[in-house]
Amino acid sequence: MPRGGEEWVGNLRPRAKVWAGFRRAGLASGALAALALGAGSACAAASLTVMVTRSDGTPVPGAVVLLHGPPGSRPAAPATYVVDQVNLTFTPDLTVVPVGSSVTFPNSDAVSHQVYSFSPARRFQLPLYRGTPYAPVKFDQAGIVTLGCNIHDDMIAYLVVTDAEWSGRTEADGTWAVSNLPAGEFRVEVWHPRFRELATTIEKHLAIADATAGKLDVHLTRPLRPEPLGHKPRSWSDY
Numbered sequence: 001m002p003r004g005g006e007e008w009v010g011n012l013r014p015r016a017k018v019w020a021g022f023r024r025a026g027l028a029s030g031a032l033a034a035l036a037l038g039a040g041s042a043c044a045a046a047s048l049t050v051m052v053t054r055s056d057g058t059p060v061p062g063a064v065v066l067l068h069g070p071p072g073s074r075p076a077a078p079a080t081y082v083v084d085q086v087n088l089t090f091t092p093d094l095t096v097v098p099v100g101s102s103v104t105f106p107n108s109d110a111v112s113h114q115v116y117s118f119s120p121a122r123r124f125q126l127p128l129y130r131g132t133p134y135a136p137v138k139f140d141q142a143g144i145v146t147l148g149c150n151i152h153d154d155m156i157a158y159l160v161v162t163d164a165e166w167s168g169r170t171e172a173d174g175t176w177a178v179s180n181l182p183a184g185e186f187r188v189e190v191w192h193p194r195f196r197e198l199a200t201t202i203e204k205h206l207a208i209a210d211a212t213a214g215k216l217d218v219h220l221t222r223p224l225r226p227e228p229l230g231h232k233p234r235s236w237s238d239y
Helices: none
Strands: 015-017 033-037 047-053 064-068 080-082 084-086 089-091 094-098 101-104 113-117 124-129 137-139 143-149 156-162 166-169 175-179 184-191 201-208 214-220
Touching (some): 047 184, 064 094, 064 156, 094 101, 094 166, 166 175, 201 214
Parallel strands (some): 080 101, 094 156
Antiparallel strands (some): 015 201, 033 214, 047 175, 064 166, 064 184, 084 089, 101 137, 113 124, 113 143, 143 156, 184 201
């Protein structure tokens, strides 16, 4: 039994990785997990399915999956994203953006908001405003950016800024899938807003060498932390 009471499946062992800025930002993230490749996929394939489950086997929706490709792969291109403020919530409440992207923060509410982030990956503050947003905010460093409002404490959202070539979030059944992958060495990272352990992500390296479908199972061995303040459903909730 490895340290901390976590369990492995087979001979595959997860490796926790510290993301720059998580600890100082005070984000609760990470969870020790058991990782396993699906049967027949010791060499993964032109497609890969990642499944995230709790220790009791129930799925974990809303987890962020980042897939880093072999040398020569092109990171996702920067783009412009919108995080609106509607009914005293950030919409969407979690967005994965490529490094170099910009985000605008319009305020569609009838009340004023003051958006800020103290996360080392990107610190900024947009003074109190309504309607027309400030100029877009650019995000040049990979990491997690926690968004808040100085006026409404229960408003919270996340930007996952990444240099990964492929990324997404798990569906209601706990799975995320990608296809048309080249051969080579890959690195998978998994993160969820309700992971308990500070400053860690789940990381696994695997090889893709042929055209058979692969599966990577991520089994959490510790419970997710409670929901943040507020009573509004969030995209990473189970309800």
